[in-house]
Amino acid sequence: xDNFEENIIxxxxxxPPPPTAAGLYSPAIxxxxxxxxxxxxxxxxxxxxxxxxxxxxxxxxxDEAFHASRVALLNALAAIKSVxxxxxxxxxxVKLTLYVSSETxxxxxxxxxxxxxSLLHEIFGERGVHARSAVGVTELPLNASLELxxxxxYKP
Amino acid sequence: xDNFEENIIxxxxxxPPPPTAAGLYSPAIxxxxxxxxxxxxxxxxxxxxxxxxxxxxxxxxxDEAFHASRVALLNALAAIKSVxxxxxxxxxxVKLTLYVSSETxxxxxxxxxxxxxSLLHEIFGERGVHARSAVGVTELPLNASLELxxxxxYKP
Amino acid sequence: xDNFEENIIxxxxxxPPPPTAAGLYSPAIxxxxxxxxxxxxxxxxxxxxxxxxxxxxxxxxxDEAFHASRVALLNALAAIKSVxxxxxxxxxxVKLTLYVSSETxxxxxxxxxxxxxSLLHEIFGERGVHARSAVGVTELPLNASLELxxxxxYKP
Numbered sequence: 001x002d003n004f005e006e007n008i009i010x011x012x013x014x015x016p017p018p019p020t021a022a023g024l025y026s027p028a029i030x031x032x033x034x035x036x037x038x039x040x041x042x043x044x045x046x047x048x049x050x051x052x053x054x055x056x057x058x059x060x061x062x063d064e065a066f067h068a069s070r071v072a073l074l075n076a077l078a079a080i081k082s083v084x085x086x087x088x089x090x091x092x093x094v095k096l097t098l099y100v101s102s103e104t105x106x107x108x109x110x111x112x113x114x115x116x117x118s119l120l121h122e123i124f125g126e127r128g129v130h131a132r133s134a135v136g137v138t139e140l141p142l143n144a145s146l147e148l149x150x151x152x153x154y155k156p
Numbered sequence: 157x158d159n160f161e162e163n164i165i166x167x168x169x170x171x172p173p174p175p176t177a178a179g180l181y182s183p184a185i186x187x188x189x190x191x192x193x194x195x196x197x198x199x200x201x202x203x204x205x206x207x208x209x210x211x212x213x214x215x216x217x218x219d220e221a222f223h224a225s226r227v228a229l230l231n232a233l234a235a236i237k238s239v240x241x242x243x244x245x246x247x248x249x250v251k252l253t254l255y256v257s258s259e260t261x262x263x264x265x266x267x268x269x270x271x272x273x274s275l276l277h278e279i280f281g282e283r284g285v286h287a288r289s290a291v292g293v294t295e296l297p298l299n300a301s302l303e304l305x306x307x308x309x310y311k312p
Numbered sequence: 313x314d315n316f317e318e319n320i321i322x323x324x325x326x327x328p329p330p331p332t333a334a335g336l337y338s339p340a341i342x343x344x345x346x347x348x349x350x351x352x353x354x355x356x357x358x359x360x361x362x363x364x365x366x367x368x369x370x371x372x373x374x375d376e377a378f379h380a381s382r383v384a385l386l387n388a389l390a391a392i393k394s395v396x397x398x399x400x401x402x403x404x405x406v407k408l409t410l411y412v413s414s415e416t417x418x419x420x421x422x423x424x425x426x427x428x429x430s431l432l433h434e435i436f437g438e439r440g441v442h443a444r445s446a447v448g449v450t451e452l453p454l455n456a457s458l459e460l461x462x463x464x465x466y467k468p
Contacts, residue, residue: 024273025288029250031190031309034343036251039289094341095348099291102451110453117336132337133351133461135411136451139258139292141266149289153343180429181444185406187346187465192407195445255447295414295448297422305445 004087007123008077016044018082019075027079033156034094035084039147040075041140042068048144057112057145058103065145066115069098072148073116077123084154092153093120093130099147102136109134116148160243163279164233172200174238175231183235189312190250191240195303196231197296198224204300213268213301214259221301222271225254228304229272233279240310248309249276249286255303258292265290272304316399319435320389328356330394331387339391345468346406347396351459352387353452354380360456369424369457370415377457378427381410384460385428389435396466404465405432405442411459414448421446428460 008015019027019040028037042053049071052064081087096116100109113134120128140147164171175183175196184193198209205227208220229252237243252272256265269290276284296303320327331339331352340349354365361383364376393399408428412421425446432440452459 024270024277024285025252026285027287029248029285029287031248031250031307032188032344036287036307038287039291092341092343094343096337097289099289101292104451107451107453107455109451114336121336129336129338129341131339131341131348131350131461133409133411133459134453135351135449135459136413137291138294138450139260139263139265141263141290143263147289147291149287151343151348180426180433180441181408182441183443185404185441185443187404187406187463188344192443192463194443195447253445255445257448293447294450295416295419295421297419297446299419303445303447305443 002088004090004123011119011122013074016074016078018078028083030083033153035080035152035154037076037079037150039149040072040079041142041144041147042071043075044071048142053145054143055145056101056103058106062108062111065100065112068145069112069115069148070119072146073119076148076150080152089155090124090152091127091155093124093128094153095151096130096132097149098134099137099140100134101140101145106136109136158244160246160279167275167278169230172230172234174234184239186239189309191236191308191310193232193235193306195305196228196235197298197300197303198227199231200227204298209301210299211301212257212259214262218264218267221268224301225268225271225304226275228302229275232304232306236308245311246280246308247283247311249280249284250309251307252286252288253305254290255293255296256290257296257301262292265292314400316402316435323431323434325386328386328390330390340395342395345465347392347464347466349388349391349462351461352384352391353454353456353459354383355387356383360454365457366455367457368413368415370418374420374423377412377424380457381424381427381460382431384458385431388460388462392464401467402436402464403439403467405436405440406465407463408442408444409461410446411449411452412446413452413457418448421448
């Protein structure tokens with residue numbers, strides 16, 4: 001049994017309550033020993049965070065978006081916990097996909113994704129090493145700066 | 157045995173013939189008990205539908221795109237049936253990804269996705285509750301308004 | 313035992329060394345009998361290739377991007393080999409996702425994707441027939457012209 005939830009606190013973060021179930025779809029779905037999350041936005045208490053959570057990302061706002069990717073990641077982890085009961089039974093982070101709402105000429109989506117990737121490493125260590133895609137999109141729901149989804153393997 | 161195919165008719169829709177096999181790739185692929193579809197466009201009889209099927213989506217064309225997402229969903233379900241033989245053996249809709257060709261400032265991709273999500277709910281009930289991502293992209297093949305892909309779990 | 317690696321040479325290509333491990337994430341991750349790759353760029357020797365590897369794709373640069381999609385595909389296959397030991401134990405190409413950095417009005421992302429799809433067919437034959445999504449995005453890391461990811465099923 002690992003102590004991944006403790007590691008979140010040690011890293012200085014708090015696991016938020018699970019994203020609101022929208023009714024028609026779910027924050028996360030289990031199939032076999034995999035959990036797929038819905039795309040998560042940098043929401044806190046139901047609102048896009050002020051620091052890097054809204055609008056298009058550019059070179060100047062890169063570091064704010066790095067921070068926002070961690071907020072979205074915590075929402076994704078909360079979504080997973082809502083269906084698995086705990087994060088401590090995660091065996092492997094399989095895949096992270098990050099969509100960054102990007103201004104033309106902004107081509108550092110990978111540096112934004114490093115916010116989430118490095119926090120995954122802090123929390124899950126070797127089990128947090130994942131495959132990853134980061135792309136720049138035109139617009140996102142609610143004018144969010146980014147949307148993040150995870151696939152993880154867990155022990156049912 | 158469920159009657160999901162009957163539910164499509166009850167909901168007022170007709171399952172179209174499976175998307176044309178393109179030769180180099182397939183409308184859907186089975187791996188284990190999962191089926192992955194290719195990205196499906198709002199095509200009907202080989203053409204993008206007039207109502208919301210073409211061009212970029214904006215606030216004004218949101219409801220048309222809601223409709224188009226259902227047409228693309230039906231194509232995805234037809235793709236699944238072409239490899240599983242029936243939709244009645246679907247155990248779970250795992251993941252829906254919707255790419256919406258979006259004008260700048262259009263940030264309601266999630267409302268467009270509700271067209272497909274609500275129809276999934278009508279057809280599959282509790283088994284239709286899925287994880288979901290909706291993002292706004294620059295352009296899509298053939299100038300389509302949206303592209304939709306599914307991952308489902310079925311009973312082989 | 314198939315000879316997929318030989319087929320790469322027969323097709324006139326060379327499998328590159330595996331993409332550099334970035335530390336925080338991995339070029340590919342195994343879960344069960346599936347391998348997920350990270351998004352791969354058209355890099356050769358650590359640089360975006362001159363022919364179609366950089367910038368936004370439009371109608372004029374379509375054929376160059378077709379070529380670039382094959383370079384990204386070879387990087388994805390190298391990523392898979394780095395975790396499975398060989399490509400000859402691949403049972404099925406499950407899913408290809410291609411993000412094409414697209415100029416406004418460019419709507420032939422599917423024709424760009426045919427570069428990778430046709431090479432998959434040359435290498436893997438019937439086992440190379442996959443599900444596929446091709447979308448046009450705003451910007452990609454390093455100003456790459458495209459980013460490609462694979463999911464494959466292999467025999468552990």
